[in-house]
Amino acid sequence: MKKVLIREERCKQCGICVDACPKNAISYSSEINLNGYQPVVIDDDLCIGCGICYTMCPDWVFEILGDRG
Amino acid sequence: MKKVLIREERCKQCGICVDACPKNAISYSSEINLNGYQPVVIDDDLCIGCGICYTMCPDWVFEILGDRG
Amino acid sequence: MAIAKKVPEMLSKQISFCPGCGHGVVVRLLAECVEELKMEKNVIFNVGVGCYSLATPSIEADKFDTLHGRASAVATGFKRCNPDTLVISYQGDGDAYSIGVGESFSAAYRNENITVITVNNTNYGMTGGQMSATTMPGQKTTTSPHGRDCNTTGMPIKFPEMVAATFPNAAYVARGSVTTPKYVNQLKKYILNAFKAQLNNEGYSLIEVLSPCPTNWKMTPLQSLERINKELVDYYPLGEFKTRKEK
Amino acid sequence: MAIAKKVPEMLSKQISFCPGCGHGVVVRLLAECVEELKMEKNVIFNVGVGCYSLATPSIEADKFDTLHGRASAVATGFKRCNPDTLVISYQGDGDAYSIGVGESFSAAYRNENITVITVNNTNYGMTGGQMSATTMPGQKTTTSPHGRDCNTTGMPIKFPEMVAATFPNAAYVARGSVTTPKYVNQLKKYILNAFKAQLNNEGYSLIEVLSPCPTNWKMTPLQSLERINKELVDYYPLGEFKTRKEK
């Protein structure tokens, strides 16, 4: 089940979320976005919706689904 | 005996030395100097050459006779 | 399904910093806190000159681009004319501590009821990575090519510490970082504290943020975060230097 | 008969301050210390803008009148070009702590090897007694007609304390006064310390002097001294804030 929304066009492939994800759920797409980066993709099976990727991403790529808090 | 030299023309009659002299040896002359002030005069009998007037005077009026120190 | 963590409404446009630049996190946190305090329609983002100047087009709220270094003075004008509005002065280490040190110092001294956010990335990012007042001893920059020599240029400045020690009435002073989830959350708390202090008329608040500049540091984003965690926080300790008096 | 206490040679001309003004004592002490260190032919008096600007004509030594507030920057230029010369930056509270606070702060930050003397008379003497950054709470000046309101203007600044706390490498920082013979002698010691620190390449030194401005305080000279002794020294404690490391 999808726990995280991604705005691919914003990702700059900095790798911060990839490193920070406690579940190693994040990797790069093979597609290239408009800015020339390979945006992140999330493995929904691994993802626990903890929101750390949201917290760390400098480019406002993520939104975390679920109830607040 | 004279223990203190005075450059009368510099005195602005501020009263600081008069107040500071431990021997009350300083008073004002009745003459008026070029700047319109009544400069200080020293009562040599009272003066002990302590140099406090030199130390306190903002207008470089005094010089204290005697050996240094 | 509801959204638990959502990029604030006012940040609906993409931002054009380099990959991994810390400014993006700081801007988002500010917007989150403004939203949480429901001040979206009662806030002024007053912005100095540095890479963060690239952020104003992405902030959908009242905003103003000042001259380099003068943001704390301009913020003073805004706050005095809009005493009930949240006034945020967003600046960099170059902006706030070098060219603007007079304005920064004097706003703190007057205890202006504003919140100053200084993003410390230990160099002048926008102009190509020159030495700033926070460049570390030995750090190579484009104007300290052999590494910063503190004998001729001075020791890096700790402005928050100075403010806390020098201005007895300042309301709130802290230093945060964007380098780990824990730090980011902590920084958000600092920002909320500062905003609340301002809205409660407690006086001047200042938060310095340690932030990576991968481009000019010539590091990958991850190396940059590591540099901060390993090297910078020792010299620039994180934490609150002045906490709010309970009011 | 020999002369035990003699006005330094370089001060052969009369000075044109108001009666009882403290600047006269400070200038004399500086000249005395220069003489004692035999630096008469190797000293630069670098002077800001304030009533002390009236002193340069009376100082027979190398001297330079700077712009208002910029003396510490100009002194930097002098010192870097004349590293073996004693460079004195003579400034006032208005000059050094308001318009020049950026330059003052930054010279201290760079740890320039100069000696800054700031004569603090809690107002802008030369321009008619306006409020300065050191004006006391409640003090009436021509721009704080009902007495200084620190809620809108800030608390008076303690610059020496700030320098001592903020700049770890600063060589020497002290505050003196000209109001009693004991204080004057003590101040002279401070000045000698600062000069020696500079000549020994120990770095930045700063001495603030509490000094009367009878004219703008609308007091007699004696009342002015009393005001300092009774009111100012509590807020602006005298003493050394940073002593020389033995070298």
Add this chain to the structure above:
Amino acid sequence: MEDMIKGNHAFAEAAIRAGATFYAGYPITPSSEIMEYLSVRLPEIGGVFIQAESEGASMNILTGASASGVRCFTASSSVGMTLKQEGISHMADSYLPFLAINVVRYGTGLGTLDTGQSDYLRDTRGGGSGDYRTFVLSPYSLQEAVELIDRGFELADKYGMGTILHTEAALGQMMEPCTFPEMKKVERRHGSIDGTYSFERISPLYRDRLKEAIDEKAKYDSIKENEQMWAEESLEDAEYVIVAYGLAGRSATGAVKQLRAEGHKVGLIRPITLWPFPEKAFAKVNKDVKGFISVEENATGQMVEDIALTLKKSDKSSKPVYMFVDAFGVPTMKKIKANFIRVKNGEIKEVY
């Protein structure tokens, strides 16, 4: 009957009457009485008075106030105005109105305390970077200053730009009676920054500079066309026209009256707007005029450039321009007259 009032106090009161509620500044002789007065007066009317740490900071504080839509002003003198140039040009670029009073003191750098007019070129051309202009208004009496301060605020608001009241030490320090208008209440300007995000401010990085360049030029041209102000005497039959502003203009007014009484065909143009320069006044001058004489309180002649430029583009391009500059101090009527006679007698060479 009005009382004697000091120039600087009159300037300050005039700004209050014109609805200004915000002042930031830094003391400097001979303008300090303006802020001293305001330190009492502004709190009385619920306005904001800020003594800033410097002239530069005060201009930037004003930037925040003006961007908030509040009628605001500052004052200083020559070297202090230099420090405001950064802020002045930034406010110009941000289309923010303000009034800045320059109580000019003579001289370069720190300058002197003498009265003078040596900031003409700086104030009319701008000391900051770029192509901007501000209104530059120069009064010759306190009454005129009171009126120009009100007008200066209105012009600033109307065109979204700054106004400099360019006056002299002597006018700031002198006293004479003058009448003040009633207090005006001015609303915050529409479309200003108040936190509500009522409009979107375009980042300096994304503005259309080419379009703005064209618009600015058009705006300045329209101001030049519509906002010139001057006073004149006897231009129709003048053989020579004296041009002088401020107190030099006042002294020249007297000199011209006396010269006329003595039978000389002399006229006067007294620019009130230094920018836009009153070119239209020159168009009114008799075609057979023999020359123009610029009377200025400075060392090298500054306004003389604007006179020459004005003539260059008129049908009087061949008419000579003479100059009488006496460094500092208000030029006496006696000297102005003597100088006129020398020009008339061919004893002085034209400068343009």
Add this chain to the structure above:
Amino acid sequence: MEDMIKGNHAFAEAAIRAGATFYAGYPITPSSEIMEYLSVRLPEIGGVFIQAESEGASMNILTGASASGVRCFTASSSVGMTLKQEGISHMADSYLPFLAINVVRYGTGLGTLDTGQSDYLRDTRGGGSGDYRTFVLSPYSLQEAVELIDRGFELADKYGMGTILHTEAALGQMMEPCTFPEMKKVERRHGSIDGTYSFERISPLYRDRLKEAIDEKAKYDSIKENEQMWAEESLEDAEYVIVAYGLAGRSATGAVKQLRAEGHKVGLIRPITLWPFPEKAFAKVNKDVKGFISVEENATGQMVEDIALTLKKSDKSSKPVYMFVDAFGVPTMKKIKANFIRVKNGEIKEVY
């Protein structure tokens, strides 16, 4: 054969070769490479490199260096130069030489990063208070810049005043080959402050300002007479003369060559000293010239004033002056030519 070198690096190296040993500055695009280069180079030669806290402070640091008799310089760009005006005018008033490089970026206030020439009036008239002037030299190539930097220091020393190398973003950022002279060794200036009290400096409070005013004017007049520099093309038979400096002048040089080849009688004056303005070049122009065209990289036209003033005082006072301004960017040869044709066809109205 020389290598390609970046403009800003060439400027910095040229100053070193000219014997400068002291630099203080603050970074700003598009001039920062000057100080970056010097942060390596000055320590190599035992000179002093100071990154100051601001442009203003750097100018005041320079004041101390220049008063010490050391050959010193700074660099910045437009808005940064605004902050130096206070120091520039103070150094002028203190008769202290310096070189300041203004790598002009277009625009008012903060400005843009585009190349431009919108600081002409400010730099030639001075943005500080008072009547002072500085030399203003503008190169059209890196080779010329190298030469003018040396010349600028010499002029500054000779006359005891400042020199501004007024160049453009594009010249600072571009690369082309150039040759440098040998390193020059320059002694500390005589009569400078070194602690030994070799001369008595008169306090600003006691200087004879009237005498100085007269002396300054005379000095400036003599500089105007003796130090004009320009380049010219085909003035003898020109029907129209294009006037342009810096890179606009370079582009215009090419345009004029092409127009000549196409049979147009067009000439060129390329001012190299913007102050003193090369009035003598205009005297060489054919009496029957039909007009002058000012080509500038700004919004409102600035140098055009100096062209008009020059003509006003010459026998060409009735000749029209046209203007082609295109805000920012180096004007292309194509546009300059097209504009010339429009002038020739009477499609453009003169501005003076």
Add this chain to the structure above:
Amino acid sequence: MKEILFAGLGGQGILTSGLVISQIAVSKDLNATWIPQYGAAMRGGTANCTVKFGNEMVYNPAQEEPDILLAMNNPSFQKFVGMVAPGGTVVIDSSLVTCDTNVREDITVIGVPSSEMAIEMGHAKGANIIMVGVIANVSGDITEEEGISGMNEMFRKKGKSKFEEMNTKAFKLGYNFKK
């Protein structure tokens, strides 16, 4: 139009004297200006101001050629006597101006021992007001009543009416001073 130059030492109230005269003129619906000296000497030393008044607008408010000079000390007399218009009048405090005042044939010098007179009348700081009276009379444009009411109104508006009686007395003394 009358031009009057008031000159003396810093503390002698010379600027106030000038202001009172100008305010009296204004109270008579005349045009008037008052302008203080400028210059570098800021601390102590001499002070002076120029007052002009008349029916016409005052053109140049600055010192040009005084019809009347009030000199309250030697330096003021010596510095300014040469500028007085031919046929003009110089009023001196004869208690303080001790130098030779017989330096020009074409002017009248009036000595008034105002400092002594002021001490005598028990209003030691009132010498400048005595001189206002003298000048008011010498100017020929101001009656005794106009002078007194103009002066008192001015001080009243400044909230300084407590010296009214003394001032009136001093003014009268001066106005009626017989050389």
Add this chain to the structure above:
Amino acid sequence: MKEILFAGLGGQGILTSGLVISQIAVSKDLNATWIPQYGAAMRGGTANCTVKFGNEMVYNPAQEEPDILLAMNNPSFQKFVGMVAPGGTVVIDSSLVTCDTNVREDITVIGVPSSEMAIEMGHAKGANIIMVGVIANVSGDITEEEGISGMNEMFRKKGKSKFEEMNTKAFKLGYNFKK
């Protein structure tokens, strides 16, 4: 005189390509200028520079009407193709420029898959040097030897001679690329 516009993404080494061409020209004793783009886009994004060279002095060093355009990505092609002089040439990296390049009749478009070629030759960062070779050839002013020696000397002087062999290979690949 030749005018060449080099355009691409930030990291593609486009500014270096231009510089190498200009330096080769200089090594042939031609006049040359190199000028980078200006503008507000400072962080990431596109980059471009204009090189001009010839026997005569280069008058306007700024972009006017390029004879040759090197476009290393789609936006660069689209933005600049319209400015190319009639009869001019556009060189594109055909691995990256994927948009329709058939937009003008009066110019020649040369596709070179330089990115792929670079990876193939084991010098992934060498696409820009391959393109230098292509441009050198297309310009018609530079022989293969002149190009190689000019380029290598430049890198040598910068202390970057360790890629000399690779660069030479890449240049040759480009110079001899057959469309």
